[in-house]
Amino acid sequence: MGAPQRQPAAASDTRRQARDHLLLNFTDMGEYADAGSKIIVRGEGCDVIDDGGRRFIDGISGLFCSNLGHSYGAEIGEAAAEQLAILPFTPTWYLAHPSAARLGARLAAHAAPLGMQRVFFTNSGGEAVESAWKLVRQWHAVNGEPQRTKAIARRLAYHGTSMGALSFTGLPDCRAPFEPMAVPTTFLSNTNAYRHPAGHDPAALTRALLVEAEDAIILAGPDQVAMLIAEPVQNSGGAFVPPPGYWAGLRSLCDRYGIILVADETITAFGRVGEWFASSLFDGRPDIITFAKGVTAGHAPLGGVLMTERMAEPFVTGGETYMHGLTYSGHPLTTAIADRVLEIYERDNVLGNVRELAPRFAAGLEELRRIPLVGDVRGMGFFWALELVKDRETKQLFDADEADWLLRKELSRHMDELGLLCRLDDRGEPVIQLSPPLVSDAALLDRILNIVGTATERAWRAWNGAPSAAPLPMGSSALRSANPHVGAA
Numbered sequence: 001m002g003a004p005q006r007q008p009a010a011a012s013d014t015r016r017q018a019r020d021h022l023l024l025n026f027t028d029m030g031e032y033a034d035a036g037s038k039i040i041v042r043g044e045g046c047d048v049i050d051d052g053g054r055r056f057i058d059g060i061s062g063l064f065c066s067n068l069g070h071s072y073g074a075e076i077g078e079a080a081a082e083q084l085a086i087l088p089f090t091p092t093w094y095l096a097h098p099s100a101a102r103l104g105a106r107l108a109a110h111a112a113p114l115g116m117q118r119v120f121f122t123n124s125g126g127e128a129v130e131s132a133w134k135l136v137r138q139w140h141a142v143n144g145e146p147q148r149t150k151a152i153a154r155r156l157a158y159h160g161t162s163m164g165a166l167s168f169t170g171l172p173d174c175r176a177p178f179e180p181m182a183v184p185t186t187f188l189s190n191t192n193a194y195r196h197p198a199g200h201d202p203a204a205l206t207r208a209l210l211v212e213a214e215d216a217i218i219l220a221g222p223d224q225v226a227m228l229i230a231e232p233v234q235n236s237g238g239a240f241v242p243p244p245g246y247w248a249g250l251r252s253l254c255d256r257y258g259i260i261l262v263a264d265e266t267i268t269a270f271g272r273v274g275e276w277f278a279s280s281l282f283d284g285r286p287d288i289i290t291f292a293k294g295v296t297a298g299h300a301p302l303g304g305v306l307m308t309e310r311m312a313e314p315f316v317t318g319g320e321t322y323m324h325g326l327t328y329s330g331h332p333l334t335t336a337i338a339d340r341v342l343e344i345y346e347r348d349n350v351l352g353n354v355r356e357l358a359p360r361f362a363a364g365l366e367e368l369r370r371i372p373l374v375g376d377v378r379g380m381g382f383f384w385a386l387e388l389v390k391d392r393e394t395k396q397l398f399d400a401d402e403a404d405w406l407l408r409k410e411l412s413r414h415m416d417e418l419g420l421l422c423r424l425d426d427r428g429e430p431v432i433q434l435s436p437p438l439v440s441d442a443a444l445l446d447r448i449l450n451i452v453g454t455a456t457e458r459a460w461r462a463w464n465g466a467p468s469a470a471p472l473p474m475g476s477s478a479l480r481s482a483n484p485h486v487g488a489a
Contacts, residue, residue, distance in 0.1 A: 157237075238387055239383055277291075353441075374392075388431065
């Protein structure tokens, strides 16, 4: 006798249940209740569909997760069902099971060029960062330097919200309610060439950033710093790409002062920039890579910590135990799902699709500089941001109220009407962030470019007092924070 079929909830029921019983991530729940925000009920291809039947291009890949879009659920569901029929759960505490072992081997094969052969599984990117920090602390203690208790990170960077990971998150509004932080952390400039005094000269920018990093290490105490953590391409603030030599310079500094270099690839791993790991593009050779999101393409929660043999050695040769654990670390279901997702990436040449179409996407975004509101265009692969300015010649900034109007009232309603889910963020300067599924074709990328161009042109006309378009309903198609200074990862 089969299980009874669950009937879909009425849209009104779902909205009421969400309003009355959920506490949503980084969301002003009063604004949510008043706005009647969307209920997404279905995904299809690279679109999501709301409870009113309206389609929206998933131009942010569900916060950088849905790399395969929304068309592989049945195949990945088969892998999940096969695993659940065999072994729904066993912990990886002095035990192992086939799906975790198989995924570990597959990951090691792709991370081998970076010298990484071992992984610790978590449930998210924030947990991965937290786990990396504990690994680093214990590694230093085992090697006779327990006094290394400080970290270095970058301004505006987001690395998670648990108390350890939050210490490395360079967003003041995220940190303020929970200070003092658990880990003393020094924050460096990020690689925003557009706003840096030396940004016009990549070599000079690299020198300035590395001098700043070395000065920070010396000020903090070279024998006190345990870890330097950074994203290869920083998300928060808008797709900051490093200048040539920057990551190699960080590697040299960390070697000189005995610091562990961590690349947070929660977003950039698994094809977002056209490679398995973005670190392979920048000659940084980190000691540790943290990952999540794309490893399951959003089909299940999973993250992890990849490490070099040097980092793993104290804990795998006997005598020392990594004193950290998570009940669901290496869960049979999530690792089986991730293994199938990586198999699909390989089989369908998903990374090749990104490499082939990235130049077209980049050229289309660069063309949007025709709109005076667009001050900078930056990113790589399928990971881009457009920074918006009041005056392109002077790079004049919007104030907080102006940015709120531009992003949450003007651009948001146009994106909604035109059918694009993107991200409008002002955790740094106001940006439009675009991160389409890695399986997007040329026609879809062109549609995204057309929508962004149309919406931004309308906003520019409205900023200058001209009618931007016929009156449009307020929408919530842009993933944004109700608080103008805080956004989700």
